[in-house]
Amino acid sequence: MADKPNSTNSAGTAYAEGSIRVLKGLEPVKQRPGMYTRTDNPLHIVQEVLDNAADEALAGYGKKIKVTLHDDGSVAIEDDGRGIPHGIHPEEGAPVLELVFTRLHAGGKFDKGKGGAYSFSGGLHGVGVSVTNALSTRLEVSSHRDGQLARLVFAGGDVVESLSRRPLEPGERKQGTTVRAWPDPKYFESAALPMGELVQLLRSKAVLMPGVSVTLVNEKTKESQTWQYKGGLRDYLLQTLVGEPVIPLFEGEGHADAGHESFAEGEGAAWAVAFTEEGAPVRESYVNLIPTPSGGTHDSGLRDGLFQAVKGFIELHALLPKGVKLMPEDVFARASYVLSAKVLDPQFQGQIKEKLNSRDALRLVSGYVRPALELWLNQHVDYGKKLAELAIKAAQSRQRAGQKVEKKKGSGVAVLPGKLTDCESRDLAHNELFLVEGDSAGGSAKMGRDKETQAVLPLRGKVLNTWEVERDRLFANTEIHDIAVAIGVDPHGPLDAPDLSGLRYGKVCILSDADVDGSHIQVLLLTLFFRHFPKLIEAGNVYVARPPLFRVDVPARGKKPATKAYALDEGELSAILDKAAKEGVARDKCQISRFKGLGEMNAEQLWDTTLNPDTRRLLPVQLGGLSFADTEDVITQLMGKGEAAARRELMELHGDEVEIDV
Structure with a gap:
């Protein structure tokens, strides 16, 4: 029997077992x-x-x-x-x-x-x-x-x-x-x-x-x-600072001991913080001696600890003027710091370790910084009042800036959609709108959000595929009408110069389930923004929130209490189980539950995993390696009505690279 010839494509090049390259070693x-x-x-x-x-x-x-x-x-x-x-x-x-x-x-x-x-x-x-x-x-x-x-x-x-x-x-x-x-x-x-x-x-x-x-x-x-620095962080920060510190340096360190219930022995942080009125702030953070120029969850922990302590001091001494709302940025704006965290199993974003992603690092650093600063402020009340004054001044100028914008765009605004639960702040740098799939998840999001800066717009069912819908017919669809009015920007094309002064949120975040339907809704919304609001993508206003797929309940072990951990995908799930195994908890003792959808999460879980700016995963939506026109061609193939044949070809070509979640 004759050998079966290799299948060849139109160019005549053979594609067989020998065509598959396995990259070895380096x-x-x-x-x-x-x-x-x-x-x-x-x-x-x-x-x-x-x-x-x-x-x-x-x-x-x-x-x-x-x-x-x-x-x-x-x-x-x-x-x-x-x-x-x-x-x-x-x-x-x-x-x-x-x-x-x-x-x-x-x-x-x-x-x-x-x-x-x-x-x-x-x-x-x-x-x-x-x-x-x-x-x-x-x-x-x-x-x-x-x-x-x-x-x-x-x-x-x-x-x-x-x-x-x-x-x-x-x-x-x-x-x-x-x-x-x-x-x-x-x-x-x-x-x-x-x-x-x-x-x-x-x-x-x-x-x-x-x-x-x-x-x-x-x-x-x-x-x-x-x-060679004998005096460590303090010496270094004083040598590097540009402005004069308003109050003496706040420095300290804290590390977990062997019996700590949440953290491993040796985990913790050392820090030196200076507050100045002028000059560019010096901000350097490290994890296990690795510089993290893009910051991460340990920086967020320092910010959280400083904010909570200063806020507590201001409340205790009744220093806050009427109508002023204090936010973490107000305390952090004039802070210079060097932070050195020690984390047992650091998770970084990207191979080059520029940003720490470990969720626990926030609690770890904040847990040592906050009590230390509270004690220090109450021992030095005069310095505490100076620091409070600095933070309140920052809050007042931020609120004034927010009000100016509001007056400019106050006239002739369309009536906001009834199902939009808006936020209190009008400050674009902090405001976020979450487009949430389904009413039940919308309910949890409304309860779990930060009322000051986070707004929620629940969407019912699948959004319209708008790839081939004419711009002036868009508003016939209620969902799309509501999205446009809530955002405050009219639909436009790539060559238009739309009026972005009405933009009501600095971040527009798509929040859908981590399953196939959720991905479909995500694609439909991304299609809407790319086709009819391209300038928002260009300006970096559109984001996709990534809710976790699994929850792991690790039982109590020794002195350590039971803990809950969330995993984005299978990879993170196995990392959590490995960590538990190292701490002596067998895999079969860990209870793993898979979220079928956001509606299954209560408000607190949704805040912890998906809404809290310090611990959530939020992906900015940007053009990838392709130009605008090339991206447009690809989306036409995927979303165009007459493109079934092209889609089928794509599936045949790349079908085996996709993990299907049935």
């Missing part, structure tokens, strides 16, 4: 470096090595870190930590030193809990130094450990000089690691390291590890600089 990093690191310059791949050296110091094994910029464009990082183990890995049969630099998910940081090498570390994506190796033309590593010096050399991620070991000579350092890398310019927009950022990074490591010295040597300029 290939995925080389193919798509932007998924693993920042590609504007090589600083981030140097930082991966630096973080490892800092983790050794954080674990108490090193006192010195030295970074050398060599004449030939390479960067060397040297530490006096324990040295990377260079024996053979029991399961993999290869030297551990080699695995650390050639496997994406290898490292001591996954081994948490008793006897793990690192309790607190910043690296937890498991990509780490293997990415540095993949994106370097050459990388040399030497490890001083167990009386031996082990050395290994790579080129483009592959071993070119296999592991060599020799006994340490008298006078040589007994322990530590040196990594020297030559970043490959073809992966980066600029091959040069940004000196300002590098200096800032090294200085911050010294700040966060009082007593550890960090040195930078530049061979080209023959310059060398060493940072």
Whole structure:
């Protein structure tokens, strides 16, 4: 019987088993470096090595870190930590030193809990130094450990000089690691390291590890600089501040002890906060020594703690003038701070760890900051009153700005839809409208929301597919009429210049169930905004809220009380179960419930998971990699009435990539 020919497409290229490429080892990093690191310059791949050296110091094994910029464009990082183990890995049969630099998910940081090498570390994506190796033309590593010096050399991620070991000579350092890398310019927009950022990074490591010295040597300029801060965060903040502090610095720290009911031993934060009347505020936050330039839940915890304490003080002393409403921003507006949080299992947004996403970090930091500041304010009442004055002044100017806008647009406004539950504030920077699927979820959202800044508009049933509806026929549909009137902007096209001065909310958030129907409603609303309100998407006003799919009830264990956790998807669910397992709770003891829809959540759950700005997941809606016209073509294929054939072709082509939730 003749062999069956390969199926070929119209271009005649064969598509068979051999066409499927499996990316091995470090290939995925080389193919798509932007998924693993920042590609504007090589600083981030140097930082991966630096973080490892800092983790050794954080674990108490090193006192010195030295970074050398060599004449030939390479960067060397040297530490006096324990040295990377260079024996053979029991399961993999290869030297551990080699695995650390050639496997994406290898490292001591996954081994948490008793006897793990690192309790607190910043690296937890498991990509780490293997990415540095993949994106370097050459990388040399030497490890001083167990009386031996082990050395290994790579080129483009592959071993070119296999592991060599020799006994340490008298006078040589007994322990530590040196990594020297030559970043490959073809992966980066600029091959040069940004000196300002590098200096800032090294200085911050010294700040966060009082007593550890960090040195930078530049061979080209023959310059060398060493940072060592005995006074930690306080010294650093005072040196960096622009304006004069209105009151003395508020500093403190708090960490959980072994018997803490909610947090692991050692979790907590240290902070220094200064309030100034002028000058740009200095705001720096770190998690396990990793800088988080985009902030995250630990920053939110500091903000929450400061706000609650100041608000409590103002109420206690009856300082708030009539008609003034205090908001977190009013207290935070003039605050400069350095915050260093320690979190056992940090969850970051994105591979490059710029923003902390761990929900518990908010409670963790706030729980230590608030009581400390309350005590401090009540011990120094005069300073407390100065701080209260600063916050009240900020609240008054914010409210004045909000009223001006209101007067301008007060005349001739269409009557707001009856089912809209509006918010009290008129401040665009804080106002949010939630378009909620279904009346029952709408009810929970109304009860659970923040009345000051969050408005709710419940939608009944499926919204109209407006892709091919003419603009002047849109208002025939009640739902769409109500959405447009509530937002305060008229429908428009991509080339129009609509009047956005009537916009009533800074954020318009689509909130639908995490199931297939919910996704359909989301798509219909996104279609409406892209087709008839494109300027709102362009200005970054449209968002999609992501409610969790699962709730996990973890029973009480020892002194720790029972807890509830929420997971966005299967991945987060298994992370929660893994964490529980590490704390000694078997998987079958954890009760997992799946939310069929938002209507099943009570007001408090909905606030915790989906509405609270500090703990929710809110995705901004933006154009992806395609231009406006290309995006339009894709949506026409998906939403156009006469496009059934094109949709079918798309499904046949990509059907097997989709996980269907039946």
